Amino acid sequence: MRKLLLVGSAMAVALSSFNAIADGKATYDASCAACHTAGVAGAPKVGDSGAWKERLGQGMDILVEHAIKGYQGKAGYMPPKGGFSNLSDDQVKEAVAYMLDSSK
Numbered sequence: 570m571r572k573l574l575l576v577g578s579a580m581a582v583a584l585s586s587f588n589a590i591a592d593g594k595a596t597y598d599a600s601c602a603a604c605h606t607a608g609v610a611g612a613p614k615v616g617d618s619g620a621w622k623e624r625l626g627q628g629m630d631i632l633v634e635h636a637i638k639g640y641q642g643k644a645g646y647m648p649p650k651g652g653f654s655n656l657s658d659d660q661v662k663e664a665v666a667y668m669l670d671s672s673k
């Protein structure tokens with residue numbers, strides 16, 4: 570029992586040391602990739618640096634707010650948290666950071 574507890578806490582330390590980009594990738598793959606990898610319904614594609622540069626012009630805070638609260642833009646509709654209301658605001662923020670990092 571004691572040994573199990575030790576293993577558990579070692580895993581927790583290992584998990585918490587993953588950086589935000591890695592966490593963001595996991596969230597992105599599970600919740601955002603369906604639209605943002607292929608550009609479904611007008612979603613800006615991850616990897617399209619031109620599309621993201623323009624959007625980043627409004628500031629990271631606005632991008633994150635649009636991803637959390639949802640956003641009707643000229644290209645289409647971004648559902649709040651991509652439709653995954655179980656995600657925390659921080660998880661969405663990490664996913665946006667990952668998307669931007671992968672679209673430089």
Ligand code: HEC
Nearest residue numbers: 600601604611612624635636642643644645646647651664
């Ligand atoms: C159902 C499809 C869909 C899913 C799933 C989705 N998005 Fe989007 N997203 C869109 C569309 C469409 C737009 C473009 C809206 C526009 O500008 O007209 C968009 C735009 C965005 C933008 C740019 C907002 C801006 O202000 O320019 C961000 C950031 C974003 N999505 C993040 C995410 C994140 C993070 C997830 C996963 C948690 C996600 N999206 C999941 C469809 C989706």
